[in-house]
Amino acid sequence: MTRPRLAILAPFKAWGGIERKIMILCHEFLALGVQPQLILTRGGVVPYPDELPKEVEIVDLGSGGKLDSVMKLTRFLKHERPAALLTAKDHSAKVAILSRILSRTDVPIFVKITNTLSFTLRRPMKRRSARWLYGYADRLIAVSGGVRDDLIENFGIPPEKVQVIYNPTVTPSIAERKTHPVDHPWLQGDGPPVIIGVGRLTPQKDFPMLIRAFAKVRQQREARLIILGDGPLHDELITCAREAGVGDDVDLPGYVSDPIPYLARGSLFALSSRYEGLANVLIEALAAGLPAVATDCPSGPMEILQAGRIGPLVTVGDADALAQAMLDTLDNPPTQETLARGLDRFRSDKVALQYLQVMGIKSSGVQAAGNGLSGSVE
Incomplete structure (x- = not known):
């Protein structure tokens, strides 16, 4: 049985909080029968190379600025058609959404929101673009209830489009x-x-x-x-x-x-x-x-x-x-x-399963719940 492919897009560094969480999720996704693909843009590097499973596919778009990233990701979506595209960080979210629009594909986009955007997006132009573009995502995944509330109250995102999934912080290691x-x-x-x-x-x-x-x-x-x-x-x-x-x-x-x-x-x-x-x-x-x-x-x-x-x-x-x-x-x-x-709310295996359920990705032993979930995951 062919593993469903999950593309993950972020301007990765070699280390960092977001990078560690993505690395942990890759371990768990593989265990659940899903094939992660890390998409590198704008000089991105492989996160935690000594800990990232060798089975994870690395796709380096070799892109320069944002426009180049959009064009190259557009071609990737047209030719590869992953089961879903998960993004982290504002820049990647906007690149992904624009690329999906230009590619005219139905690859679902899920945007992981890792911080309280009303604090981190200080420039009015960035706030306006987030308010507009994020509405095109299939679902926003907020790392806490407070982040979810901020998206609804300050960015006009419909409540049914925001799902709370805590970070995969508690691991067996x-x-x-x-x-x-x-x-x-x-x-x-x-x-x-x-x-x-x-x-x-x-x-x-x-x-x-x-x-x-x-x-x-x-x-x-x-x-x-x-x-x-x-x-x-x-x-x-x-x-x-x-x-x-x-x-x-x-x-x-x-x-x-x-x-x-x-x-x-x-x-x-x-x-x-x-x-x-x-x-x-x-x-x-x-x-x-x-x-x-x-x-x-x-x-x-x-x-x-x-x-x-x-x-x-x-x-x-x-x-x-x-x-x-x-x-x-x-x-x-x-x-x-x-x-x-x-x-238990932060256990990496439970969190990874919640991601697959929200994204509607079926894998070995996983019954996907599709996009019908909303609100907090207990």
Whole structure:
């Protein structure tokens, strides 16, 4: 039996959050009898080449700008006719929709929306083009209920066209990855508790607020703070820590390819973001067994922490509230049973099956539900 082919389009980098999720989905799609095809455009590269299954087909369009990508993808759709085309990132979504229109094919287009677009699409022209073009997609797949609400309320997308499918964050490999060694001196099993933050060092993550909150924690107890990630605010954050009087207790070791070993050895995870799509690292922290606190930002933390039942939620930008939440959780951490509650929603095998059901792709042992689904997947 020939495997149905699922084309996946994004301006892939060698690593990144979206790239990791696509790599995980490729593993699961293959296990479910579906053949993934990664479509590379505009200098895109193979994501996570050491982890991507060799069975995944790589199709490099060799395109230049957006117009060239549209023309080459149009030819691909005419000749290859995949069962469906899944896109991630705004640029790819628009290229895919324009190509489908020009190709005059019936290849269904599914657009994965990974962030709250009213925050990320700031230019009026980009917002208008998204409002117009996204209506031509067969279905938008939002990574959280908050992202879905934003699409409906701020971009005029009909509710029946937006499906919530959480990211495939919880994988069988997490148990083994937790055991990988970490050479950071603060995570060797002794010393004061270590609070961990993870993310790109940009204004979105609001790490200056996290450092201010941590300084308030340090006024009451010994603790250390590690922030994993790189980005343009690195030097500013070092200065912020020094000015707050905690320079010796804050470390920014840079980007790490896998935060799970660090999370497994920390005492507390803190998410200080101003906005998110889903906040995958918050899920990873819980899956690694690490207690967590988070800002109640749009969107994701409220859904992940189940309105505060799994971990505290605080107002965005409120350093005092975040500091108190961190102190309370360090003093009275939740049980491992509490942390694991609700993680099934993010299991990679279940998520991949939901994708195939929404896209109407039938495979070995899979009964596709077609395009009749709407709303959240529980």
